[in-house]
Amino acid sequence: MQQIARSVALAFNNLPRPHRVMLGSLTVLTLAVAVWRPYIYHPVSTPIVKTIELEKSDVRSLLPEASEPIDQAAQEEEAIPQDELDDKTEAEVGVHEYVVSTGDTLSSVLNQYGIEMGDISQLAASDKELRNLKIGQQLSWTLTDAGDLQRLTWEMSRRETRTYDRTENGFKMTSELQQGDWVNSAMKGTLGGGSFVASARDAGLTSGEISSVIKAMQWQMDFRKLKKGDAWSVLMSREMLDGKREQSQLVGVRLRSDGKDYYAIRAEDGKFYDRNGTGLAKGFLRFPTSKQFRVSSNFNPRRLNPVTGRVAPHRGVDFAMPQGTPVLAVGDGEVVMAKRSGAAGYYVAVRHGRTYTTRYMHLRKLLVKPGQKVKRGDRIALSGNTGRSTGPHLHYEVWINQLAVNPLTAKLPRTEGLTGKDRSDYLAQVKEVIPQLGLD
Template sequence: MSFKNRLSGWMPSGPKAWLIVILGVFILLMCVYQILVEPSSDTDPNTYTLPNKKSIDVSGKELSSSTFNAPASDNNSVDPVQQVATPKALPHMVEHVIKSGETLDGIFQKLGFSRQDMYAILEADEEYLVLDPLIPGDTLIFTTDKDGKLQSLSRRLDPSKSIAYVRHDGGGFTYKEYTKPINYVQEAEHGTINGSFYWSAKKLGLSDANIVIVRDLLKGRFDFRRDIRAGDAFDVVLKKGDVDGKPVGSDQLEALQITVKGHTYRAFLYSDGRFYDEHGNSLTPALLRWPTKIHYRVTSPFNPHRRHPITGRLAPHNGTDLGAPSGTKVFATGDGVVTRVAYQKYAGKYLDINNIGIYSTRFLHLSKILVKRGQHVKRGQVIALSGNTGRTTGPHLHYELHVNGKPVDPMKAKIPTLQSIPKSKMKAFKEHVKRWIAMMNQQPY
């Protein structure tokens, strides 16, 4: 049978048959249209298709009213950042709350940004290291152009300060800082000792850092454990800052007074960052007792009659050995001038500093020295890293204190205080003192 004869067998005959065929084709086309064009009944009402055929869930927090005209759902339990599929589907701004264990690389991959942009931002951050480490709970804010290309990454450090990495014309990113003015007020807090000094001070509102300051200032004037009694008066003046009503940073201790065994001890902060008594005499030791931030275990104390642990011979130990691991930061214990930077087969890498007046200090077995001979250094400045050089039994820091050229025990020697306030500044200082004392005594000034 020919193809023409086969086809004629399938052709409708008569007007009714043709009408049925046309109606069937029309119904079929309508079904196809419903499938391809109209959304299905189970389509999420919060998901919208963008012109580029990429979709994004906006059921969470609305991020850019100019990007979506559709209303957002009241459901705020979904993180909108996690729903982003591609950079081109991004709204103009995305806030990402850092989670524990997240890395910047992982965040960029999750949001669909390129590693090239991430590396460019890290290059801009090289001098500032604001993105290292990432702190869980902090928020990163990404902004993009209409095509989803990353334009900036910003991070709020505190209520008063934010930083941003902004794309420049060359394609890289520039580091910028933005600050808000801080409103400062001075407030007096009043209390009494009830239990330990530490817990009494905490109840008064002092931070751990401020409690350490109080102890360091007054520990040479009375014993915090034996002399303090329940009911002793304790008052402080704290400088507090806020931005838009939100506290900023830690409270700064401005003044304190405490009465112990009927005697009142006071300390007042001066513009040089150091504390003085009401007469302008310095309360700050001229030398730090410890050359490290952590008070490491003393592995070998000062002992002029010690026998050397390796040779067994009588060999005075003119300093104190601290069990600091290699690479520990070593501080200058006082202002001074570096007089020697050298290496010796027994001492290893070491340096000497001529401090105030009759005092000098020495640091042995260093892994790295960060200062040069003739350089002026400040009390608390990092001058070296501890190590294991020279003749040692293990990593440690050997620290010496000399008075008039003779070694003394640095852990027990009497340390002088710094100079008093200059006479030309004394009148202004005493005006501050009068006001602070009135505040602490709850008297008008």
């Protein structure tokens, strides 16, 4: 950073005076925007909107001194670790999916993925109904090479799907009405020598359906650990049009492993619960440390280097903290990476279920090994200043389905179950579904 700062200063001093003034005020403006941008985060219990007010004297300490050099996307050098199950169940490349849940709005959903407010308001302008997202509906989208929104698909109901495509002037909406019939199909199998994926394919499940089963069970079962003789049964709702399968939705799954039964059944909200209506995912910590530290650099998938004009995405958030601060796993999971690696320095990656991965970089000391299981709150490392770093800090990333999201605003799993009428509706449904999940 010092080197870069020096060369910037040098280049700056060589500019003619009017340019200097302009560039100087531009830099101040950029800094002001970067520094004063308020951020919102949602702790596990009650949502709090937090705005950080800064004294002028703080601005200095917020310069990227405790961060990565701005042009070094340190985190890009390491891919998110995948395993053999990912290879076998790979979803469509580049398509991001999201199920609407409590409190979501179009902008809160898309914003956590770094989609710009300009695109979001253009979308909303193309269809006012987008303001009325309902719990359980599915959104999916693709991005342009530059990371802007290309297309958004909104599955409003089983009958209607709306698609919004980027055009030169805003987004163009098209609506598609489904005419097919939805029928339930029950399928089951027993693992022979092969994997669950092989067994499910033999029983007639598509790749997408297999992937939805694995995701529904992700908090209870590691499908890579299933053994010969383990049995499964699924109930799939499929839309048939002219005898052809158009789309499908997982209703429920039962898995018997080592003589024990595990269930995941879909509720109206699009999430999966156990037989008693209890949520399956354990809550995550919002911060990977026991106290909250100052944010020295925010998540920004389009961060521009003010000098080169190059996009150098910042896929995580930097917290300035003293070296040796204990770094905590934010959720239960398995360590998939713990090593020293160039720009990232000493770093750890933890996989939580099949959907989430978190990464922790520039550490001083690793306290875990690859393959190790960790619990939420476990110490996994001590923070440091290793790799390409310009001051003691922790670079922290959250990935959802292979896409980096803003750790301060991302919707993370919460421990919660169904209550009231939602729960009684659910339990009535469980009573219908379970008899259809027979095993051999």
